[in-house]
Amino acid sequence: GANIGPAVRTPADTRKHIRDDPHAQTALLESRLLTGAGKLYAKVQETCGQQFWSKRQRVEFCVEKLAEFKRRRRAMGDTAFLMEPDVKNAKGGLRDVSTIFWLSMAWYGTPTARELIGQGLVDDAEFNGFVRGRNFLWRTRTGLHLLAGREDDRLRFEYQPELAKMLQFRDSDKRSAVERFLKIYFLNVRMIADLADIFALHFEEQINPPRRWRRSQDLGNGMSLRDGKVTIGDEKSFAAEPINLIKIFVEAQKEHRVMNSYALRIVRKYSRAVDAKLRVSKAANSMFLEILRSPRNVATSLNQMHETGVLGRFVPDFGRITGHGQFDRYHCYTVDAHTIRAIDVLRDFRLGEGQFIDMPLASKLMLELQRPELLFVALMFHDIAKGQGGDHSELGEHLSRKFCRRLGLSDDDTGLVTWLVRFHLDYSKTAQHYDLSDPEVIADFSRFIGDRERLVYLFLLTVADVTAVGPGTWTEWKGHLFSQLFYAVEGCLRAGRVTPDNQENRIASRRESVLKMCAKGEREEVASALAVLSNTSTLHFPPVVLKDLCCLLAQKSGAYLAVNESLGHTQVIVWGADRPKLFAHLTATLAGANTKALAAYAYSLRDGRILDEFHITDRFDSAVSEPGQLARLQQRLEDVLAGKIPTAIKTPASADVLMRALPVEVRHLEAAAKSITAIEVVAADRRGLLADIAEAIAEMNFDVRGANIATFGEKAVDVFFVTDSEGDKLDSVQTDVLIQRIEQAAKLEANQIRAD
Structure with missing residues (x-):
C-alpha cells in the first residue's frame, strides 16, 4: 500500500513550510486534488506553486x-x-x-x-x-x-x-x-x-552558465566552441551533412573540450541520419578511427555516441546487442554496458588512475601499444555476437573482419583484431584452469600466442574484460595468475622454447639460490629438505618461500598459515604422513571454517610424506587474517594430520533458481596437463563442493595432485589434476569412471560431506 505522511496546514503555513524544505517542495510539485471543491488547493497553488518561486528557491x-x-x-x-x-x-x-x-x-x-x-x-x-x-x-x-506480495523494487x-x-x-x-x-x-x-x-x-x-566575456569560436558546419564546450550554433547547417554526427565527436576530443547538453540533444535528434551511405564513407570511417586513436576521452566519446544513438547506427552489430542481458549471476551488466565499461578500464590503465583495479603491469603495457585502436575495436566486437546462437567468439570473428575491412585496416591489423575476438576467452581459461607450473602447458600456450605483441594485446583485453564483468569479479588472485602466465609466456617466447635441459638447469639454480640464503648452521638441514622435495614443488615455490618451507619440513608434520595481503589470500601449507582421504579431509576442514579455496596444490615428497598447499579467503573474498581464527584453523588441520576425522558439513538444502538451472558438466581436459589427468568440473557453487569432489576421487583410490578453483557468480569451474595410486596418468577407462563418480558428487542433492 501507499506510505502516507499526513499533515494539516493552512495555505500560509504551507508557504512557510516549503520555503527551505526541498522534500516539501517536491511533494507540492507532485500534489493532486483528490476530492472537494478545490478552493483551498487552488489557493495553495496560486501562492506556493513553482511558478511563484524566487530565483534563490529555484537554484x-x-x-x-x-x-x-x-x-x-x-x-x-x-x-x-x-x-x-x-x-x-x-x-x-x-x-x-x-x-x-x-x-x-x-x-x-x-x-x-x-x-x-x-x-x-x-x-x-x-x-x-x-x-x-x-x-x-x-x-x-x-x-x-x-x-512478491509486498513492496519490492528489485528485479x-x-x-x-x-x-x-x-x-x-x-x-x-x-x-x-x-x-x-x-x-x-x-x-x-x-x-x-x-x-x-x-x-x-x-x-x-x-x-553555472558560461562566462559572458568568453568569445565563441566557429568550428564550421554549424558547430562552435565556447568556454571549452562544443555546441551547435546553427542546427540547420549541422543537420545538412550527416558526417557532422561523427565529426562533432572528433572536435570534442581535441585539447580539453567537452560537448554541452544542447549539442548532445541535437546529435540524438538527428542520429537516424546515420545510414548505409555514411557507414561506407571513407571519410566517416577515417574519423571513427581518429576517435579510437585519440590520446584522450575514447571511452567518453564512445559512451556519448552510444547514448545519442550514433554508435548503434554507425556499427549496426553493436546496436543489436544494446540492452541484451544474460540470465545468470556472473554477468552483472548488459553486453553493451559491459563493453563500454571494458573500454573505460583500458582508459584507466592508460592514465594509471586505479579507478577500477590497481595493476601496474597493465598500465605499463597499455602505454607500450603502438596501435591502441585495434584493441578498442577488438573489445567492441569480443561479445558482439552474443544472443545470435552458436559460438559467439567464432561469429564475432566473422563480424569483426567485415568491420575492419570497412574501416580500411590493413590485413595485418585485421588479422590481429579477428584473432583477439576469436580467442578472447583463452587467456583467462589457461591462467585459471591449467597447471602453470607445467613447462609443456606454458610451451603450448606460447606456441599458440606466437609473439610478444599478441601476448600484450590478449593480456590487456582479458584483464579489461574480466574487470568489466561486474563488481567483485576481479580479485588479487586472478591478477596473480594472469601476471604469472604473462611472465612465463614472455620468458618462453624470449628464449625461443622450454627444453628438459633448461628445466634441470632451473631446478639446480633454484636450489643453489636457496642455499645461498642460508646461514652456516642451516645449510645442511635445508639441503636435506631440498633433496626430499619433488622437482615440481621446487620450481613452484620462490626461493624465499622455499627456504622457509625447508625449515618447516624438519618437523615430521604440521600446518603453516601465512597472510598475503598483497595477493588478497592466506597461504596454507600442510605436510605429514599420507593416508587415504587425507586431501578430502583437509578440504573439508577448510570448508568447515567458512573459508573459500582459490587454489590447491598437492605434492608427494621423496620420503613418503605429502605436502599440500591451499590459497584461501574468507567469505568476503579477503585474506583470512584474524589471529584467533588462524590459530583455530591451524589446530584443526594438525588434528586432521594426527588422524582425526573432521566434522560433517551440512550444505544449504535450498538452492536459488540460477543454481537449479545450472547442469553439472564434467570432462577430461586433455590440454591442461600432459603427465597427469586434468578433470574440469562445472557445477553450482556451494559450501563443501571441493571436499565432496576430493572425497569422490579418494574413494576410487586416486590422488589429487592439485586443483585450480574459479567461481563465476553461482557457477564453480574447478580443474582437478589427478593420478592413480602409483602417480601415473589415468587411462581412458579410469577417466570415464571417475567422471561419472564426480558428476554424482557435484550434484546439488549431495548436500552433506561424508567424513568416514
Missing part, C-alpha cells in the same frame, strides 16, 4: 535535487544495466523520470511537465520517450509487487521468468522469453538514463 531546489540524483545513482552502482536492477531507484529507473520532471517544472515554473513541450524546452520525441519508458517500468514494478532473478510470462513474452528460436523481456526492459531503461544524463547536464549548465 537551491535544483542544486539539492541534482546532488540527490547523483548520490542515489552512486548508491545503486551508477549503472542502468545491472542484471538485478532496482526498478525505482537505479539509474534509468522511475526516480530518474520523476527527478527530470521535477527539475524542469521547478526551473521553468511550469505547472505540469507536459507544458515543457509547448515552451520548446523538450520536443515531442523526448517527452514521449520518457512517458513510454515510465509506463513500461510502472507495469514492471506493479508485476514485481504482485509476485531479482527468481522473479524475471514469472514477470516475463506475466507481461506475455514468449520464447523465440534464439532467445528465451526472459531474455526478450530483459532486452525491452533495458532498452527502456537506457533511453531514460541517456535522456536523464543530458537533462541533468543541461540544468548544471543553467545553474
Whole structure:
C-alpha cells in the first residue's frame, strides 16, 4: 500500500513550510486534488506553486535535487544495466523520470511537465520517450509487487521468468522469453538514463552558465566552441551533412573540450541520419578511427555516441546487442554496458588512475601499444555476437573482419583484431584452469600466442574484460595468475622454447639460490629438505618461500598459515604422513571454517610424506587474517594430520533458481596437463563442493595432485589434476569412471560431506 505522511496546514503555513524544505517542495510539485471543491488547493497553488518561486528557491531546489540524483545513482552502482536492477531507484529507473520532471517544472515554473513541450524546452520525441519508458517500468514494478506480495523494487532473478510470462513474452528460436523481456526492459531503461544524463547536464549548465566575456569560436558546419564546450550554433547547417554526427565527436576530443547538453540533444535528434551511405564513407570511417586513436576521452566519446544513438547506427552489430542481458549471476551488466565499461578500464590503465583495479603491469603495457585502436575495436566486437546462437567468439570473428575491412585496416591489423575476438576467452581459461607450473602447458600456450605483441594485446583485453564483468569479479588472485602466465609466456617466447635441459638447469639454480640464503648452521638441514622435495614443488615455490618451507619440513608434520595481503589470500601449507582421504579431509576442514579455496596444490615428497598447499579467503573474498581464527584453523588441520576425522558439513538444502538451472558438466581436459589427468568440473557453487569432489576421487583410490578453483557468480569451474595410486596418468577407462563418480558428487542433492 501507499506510505502516507499526513499533515494539516493552512495555505500560509504551507508557504512557510516549503520555503527551505526541498522534500516539501517536491511533494507540492507532485500534489493532486483528490476530492472537494478545490478552493483551498487552488489557493495553495496560486501562492506556493513553482511558478511563484524566487530565483534563490529555484537554484537551491535544483542544486539539492541534482546532488540527490547523483548520490542515489552512486548508491545503486551508477549503472542502468545491472542484471538485478532496482526498478525505482537505479539509474534509468522511475526516480530518474520523476527527478527530470521535477527539475524542469521547478526551473521553468511550469505547472505540469507536459507544458515543457509547448515552451520548446523538450520536443515531442523526448517527452514521449520518457512517458513510454515510465509506463513500461510502472507495469514492471506493479508485476514485481504482485509476485512478491509486498513492496519490492528489485528485479531479482527468481522473479524475471514469472514477470516475463506475466507481461506475455514468449520464447523465440534464439532467445528465451526472459531474455526478450530483459532486452525491452533495458532498452527502456537506457533511453531514460541517456535522456536523464543530458537533462541533468543541461540544468548544471543553467545553474553555472558560461562566462559572458568568453568569445565563441566557429568550428564550421554549424558547430562552435565556447568556454571549452562544443555546441551547435546553427542546427540547420549541422543537420545538412550527416558526417557532422561523427565529426562533432572528433572536435570534442581535441585539447580539453567537452560537448554541452544542447549539442548532445541535437546529435540524438538527428542520429537516424546515420545510414548505409555514411557507414561506407571513407571519410566517416577515417574519423571513427581518429576517435579510437585519440590520446584522450575514447571511452567518453564512445559512451556519448552510444547514448545519442550514433554508435548503434554507425556499427549496426553493436546496436543489436544494446540492452541484451544474460540470465545468470556472473554477468552483472548488459553486453553493451559491459563493453563500454571494458573500454573505460583500458582508459584507466592508460592514465594509471586505479579507478577500477590497481595493476601496474597493465598500465605499463597499455602505454607500450603502438596501435591502441585495434584493441578498442577488438573489445567492441569480443561479445558482439552474443544472443545470435552458436559460438559467439567464432561469429564475432566473422563480424569483426567485415568491420575492419570497412574501416580500411590493413590485413595485418585485421588479422590481429579477428584473432583477439576469436580467442578472447583463452587467456583467462589457461591462467585459471591449467597447471602453470607445467613447462609443456606454458610451451603450448606460447606456441599458440606466437609473439610478444599478441601476448600484450590478449593480456590487456582479458584483464579489461574480466574487470568489466561486474563488481567483485576481479580479485588479487586472478591478477596473480594472469601476471604469472604473462611472465612465463614472455620468458618462453624470449628464449625461443622450454627444453628438459633448461628445466634441470632451473631446478639446480633454484636450489643453489636457496642455499645461498642460508646461514652456516642451516645449510645442511635445508639441503636435506631440498633433496626430499619433488622437482615440481621446487620450481613452484620462490626461493624465499622455499627456504622457509625447508625449515618447516624438519618437523615430521604440521600446518603453516601465512597472510598475503598483497595477493588478497592466506597461504596454507600442510605436510605429514599420507593416508587415504587425507586431501578430502583437509578440504573439508577448510570448508568447515567458512573459508573459500582459490587454489590447491598437492605434492608427494621423496620420503613418503605429502605436502599440500591451499590459497584461501574468507567469505568476503579477503585474506583470512584474524589471529584467533588462524590459530583455530591451524589446530584443526594438525588434528586432521594426527588422524582425526573432521566434522560433517551440512550444505544449504535450498538452492536459488540460477543454481537449479545450472547442469553439472564434467570432462577430461586433455590440454591442461600432459603427465597427469586434468578433470574440469562445472557445477553450482556451494559450501563443501571441493571436499565432496576430493572425497569422490579418494574413494576410487586416486590422488589429487592439485586443483585450480574459479567461481563465476553461482557457477564453480574447478580443474582437478589427478593420478592413480602409483602417480601415473589415468587411462581412458579410469577417466570415464571417475567422471561419472564426480558428476554424482557435484550434484546439488549431495548436500552433506561424508567424513568416514
